[in-house]
């Protein structure tokens with residue numbers, strides 16, 4: 001692994017909260033690093049508390065850890081460009097939305113508007 005800095009801060013026109021200013025999209029990972037169960041739980045706690053319409057909480061997270069068949073299956077579903085960096089990640093997390101409500105009716109907005117779509121940024125902010 002090279003020694004690039006893991007903390008970077010955007011040069012902004014106005015002050016931003018560090019959670020926003022220091023957010024960036026990493027594509028280089030330490031292929032030897034492993035997340036503990038506690039770290040994964042901590043990572044998912046923020047999106048678990050994201051707001052959702054009618055408090056329906058339609059998000060579902062499938063966590064796969066490197067070295068497992070589930071991880072390989074998720075990796076193989078990515079584009080080659082994304083596989084090039086994702087293979088070394090400690091975990092790949094699939095964010096899914098429950099698109100049918102408990103009464104059997106379709107939940108037309110499950111993927112957007114403060115539902116599953118809103119929970120993913122909470123997860124990224126936590127990471």
Ligand SMILES: Cc1cc2nc3c(=O)[nH]c(=O)nc-3n(C[C@H](O)[C@H](O)[C@H](O)COP(=O)(O)O)c2cc1C
Nearest residue numbers: 010022023024025026027078079081082083085086
């Ligand atoms: C909806 C969305 C889809 C994205 N898809 C990919 C992707 O498939 N592969 C990837 O490497 N980055 C992806 N990105 C990350 C963007 O390339 C990245 O946010 C952009 O280059 C700005 O860099 P930064 O996030 O480090 O500020 C995606 C970002 C968003 C918001």
